[in-house]
Amino acid sequence: MTDNKYRADFPIFEKHPCVYLDSAATAQRPRVVIEAEKEFYETMNANPLRGLYDLSVKATEAYERSREETASFIGAESPDEIIFTRNTTESLNLVAYSYAMNFIKPGDEIVTTVMEHHSNMLPWQAAAEKTGAKLLYLEPDEEGNFSDDEIVTKINDRTALVAVGHVSNVMGCVNPVKKIAERAHRYGAVVVVDGAQSTPHMQVDIKQLGADFFAFSGHKLMGPMGVGVLYGRRDLLEKMPPFLTGGEMIESVTLKKTVYAAIPHKFEAGTVNAAGAFALAAAIRYLKAVGFDEIRQTEDRLVELIFEGFAKSSHIHILGSKDPKMHNGIVSFTMDDVHPHDISSILDADGINIRAGHHCAQPLMEYLKVGSTARASVYLYNDEEDIQKFVEKTLKVRRWLGLES
Numbered sequence: 001m002t003d004n005k006y007r008a009d010f011p012i013f014e015k016h017p018c019v020y021l022d023s024a025a026t027a028q029r030p031r032v033v034i035e036a037e038k039e040f041y042e043t044m045n046a047n048p049l050r051g052l053y054d055l056s057v058k059a060t061e062a063y064e065r066s067r068e069e070t071a072s073f074i075g076a077e078s079p080d081e082i083i084f085t086r087n088t089t090e091s092l093n094l095v096a097y098s099y100a101m102n103f104i105k106p107g108d109e110i111v112t113t114v115m116e117h118h119s120n121m122l123p124w125q126a127a128a129e130k131t132g133a134k135l136l137y138l139e140p141d142e143e144g145n146f147s148d149d150e151i152v153t154k155i156n157d158r159t160a161l162v163a164v165g166h167v168s169n170v171m172g173c174v175n176p177v178k179k180i181a182e183r184a185h186r187y188g189a190v191v192v193v194d195g196a197q198s199t200p201h202m203q204v205d206i207k208q209l210g211a212d213f214f215a216f217s218g219h220k221l222m223g224p225m226g227v228g229v230l231y232g233r234r235d236l237l238e239k240m241p242p243f244l245t246g247g248e249m250i251e252s253v254t255l256k257k258t259v260y261a262a263i264p265h266k267f268e269a270g271t272v273n274a275a276g277a278f279a280l281a282a283a284i285r286y287l288k289a290v291g292f293d294e295i296r297q298t299e300d301r302l303v304e305l306i307f308e309g310f311a312k313s314s315h316i317h318i319l320g321s322k323d324p325k326m327h328n329g330i331v332s333f334t335m336d337d338v339h340p341h342d343i344s345s346i347l348d349a350d351g352i353n354i355r356a357g358h359h360c361a362q363p364l365m366e367y368l369k370v371g372s373t374a375r376a377s378v379y380l381y382n383d384e385e386d387i388q389k390f391v392e393k394t395l396k397v398r399r400w401l402g403l404e405s
């Protein structure tokens with residue numbers, strides 16, 4: 001019997017019992033989120049923002065209420081500054097295509113870090129290529145820390161945009177976004193924050209962070225797949241051209257001239273994922289009811305157990321900080337002479353799910369001189385029994401492969 005009081009809220013563990021340690025890839029959904037999506041389709045399904053009849057108005061109201069709840073969740077001043085997208089990747093591409101490619105000039109500098117997920121790197125590579133800007137990468141030490149010198153040298157009066165991940169999906173470290181943003185703002189640069197791995201685990205306040213844009217995905221914080229969020233500062237969003245054009249993002253269209261809708265609708269072309277947004281709001285309410293302190297306590301305790309367990313082997317090497325409290329639920333590791341894919345496959349045979357590979361962070365793998373890693377990531381529904389099974393089995397992998405007796 002588990003001592004985790006939240007686990008029963010997650011139907012997957014009844015229907016597909018497993019040790020799920022891949023929440024950094026996507027979280028499991030509590031019943032309230034699954035039910036919310038069902039409720040939308042059963043009681044208010046119509047194309048929102050278009051119909052004048054009652055059902056469509058109901059769908060529109062539900063969608064816009066979700067926008068309000070999302071705005072308040074991250075401390076945005078107004079729901080107008082919240083754009084629903086498909087995911088973090090689309091949110092970041094929106095900023096690159098609509099902001100960077102229109103307002104960054106040749107000779108300007110874009111600064112990101114070698115630690116980024118490809119979703120917060122490739123859009124800036126494309127923007128730099130398109131605009132003639134120079135792209136620079138902040139380099140962390142092996143625990144994931146950026147020195148003041150690195151920040152001060154690379155962010156300067158040539159900097160037009162800084163894009164940084166809030167929490168690394170490989171090392172789990174929290175980056176000094178506030179410090180980076182203060183430096184960037186001193187030179188009038190715009191700060192883009194990838195919040196895919198922070199929003200599920202900590203209370204985010206975009207104003208306090210100093211983010212001008214902030215992107216995250218619903219599915220990592222127990223919301224549905226296919227709904228993501230972009231926060232953008234009102235004055236920036238207002239001057240940006242749309243990313244996609246088409247239905248429902250216009251004020252008027254003639255054969256000669258189109259006037260776009262005001263924000264946020266200017267950035268939401270086509271039929272939106274209203275059911276997804278509605279269920280995302282249910283996920284946000286669930287997270288708030290549990291509370292981030294509780295989530296943090298569970299994660300820290302479980303990560304500490306992994307550290308303790310792995311300390312029994314000299315062949316396992318954890319990436320990033322030596323302090324389990326600096327990992328935000330994420331433990332990436334390598335094992336001498338064993339490919340991470342083999343670790344994952346061996347654990348899978350016992351229903352233990354971890355991720356193995358480059359985690360869409362190939363430049364970071366190269367920088368850290370590891371081809372790939374295995375990664376266990378915990379969330380509020382994991383318990384000590386999960387960790388015990390995971391650690392025990394992982395400690396046996398080398399023996400199982402005949403590498404030790």
Ligand code: C6P
Nearest residue numbers: 024025087088089117119169196217360
């Ligand atoms: N990382 C992981 O297993 P999307 O796919 O758009 O919802 O999220 C992209 C993304 C962006 N930034 C960070 C820091 C991320 O961790 C992710 C998704 C998953 O690490 C899937 S690769």
